[in-house]
């Protein structure tokens with residue numbers, strides 16, 4: 001039993017009559033507390049890079065630096081600015097998602113196209129990460145046959161793309177060099193479809209799993225910062241999926257890896273026109 005907060009008012013009316021009005025304001029107070037937390041989190045997330053940035057500006061203003069040193073400082077400053085840009089973009093995405101209903105005339109899109117686009121981006125990200133890491137990730141995507149038979153899915157393509165690529169980017173960012181990432185698309189018996197991203201990364205302690213989609217929730221703050229995360233990725237994924245009637249399930253084991261899987265209801269899945277769905281190179 002959770003504590004309930006009541007707002008009680010006593011009104012006098014008529015001759016000596018009194019009316020006691022009690023309102024349950026628990027939910028209201030909770031919403032207010034969440035809003036306060038959110039504002040505090042956003043402020044904190046912006047303040048950190050801003051402080052770093054201001055520090056570098058001061059150094060550049062006050063110290064006579066060699067050209068290559070100046071360059072290094074400017075690169076670091078650009079990194080902080082980029083971090084703030086990502087944060088603001090993610091915040092805007094979240095507020096857009098919350099504020100608007102999914103348009104009812106959802107477009108049907110080829111699953112093969114959606115997945116090919118994700119694959120191309122993932123390979124690009126892998127190349128970028130490999131510049132810093134010794135060995136690239138092993139990336140496995142569905143083969144041409146699976147893609148050809150995957151058919152179509154209904155929804156807002158930009159949103160679904162952003163959800164899928166967020167899951168993929170997380171898998172790549174948290175899985176150390178040389179690790180393996182398997183992406184799959186499966187049609188289930190009941191007509192629904194399942195997209196999944198499995199990685200051989202560090203895994204997540206089961207006690208944290210239920211909180212991952214909360215805004216700004218991170219299992220390991222410092223590591224997440226290193227990997228360039230805003231802490232909003234999975235919150236965005238959750239919102240997108242909710243709007244599409246899809247479900248996110250997270251299966252993870254510490255030290256072994258994680259699987260993030262999305263199940264779309266049968267009503268949003270249909271077989272593609274034959275021939276059309278064949279993957280493009």
Ligand code: ADP
Nearest residue numbers: 170171174218219220224229230231232233234
């Ligand atoms: P972030 O920007 O911190 O990655 P997310 O909302 O995308 O924010 O993810 C929330 C947290 O979930 C991360 O900070 C990380 O601790 C954990 N997480 C997400 N994906 C993975 C993964 N594939 N492997 C391990 N941990 C993960």
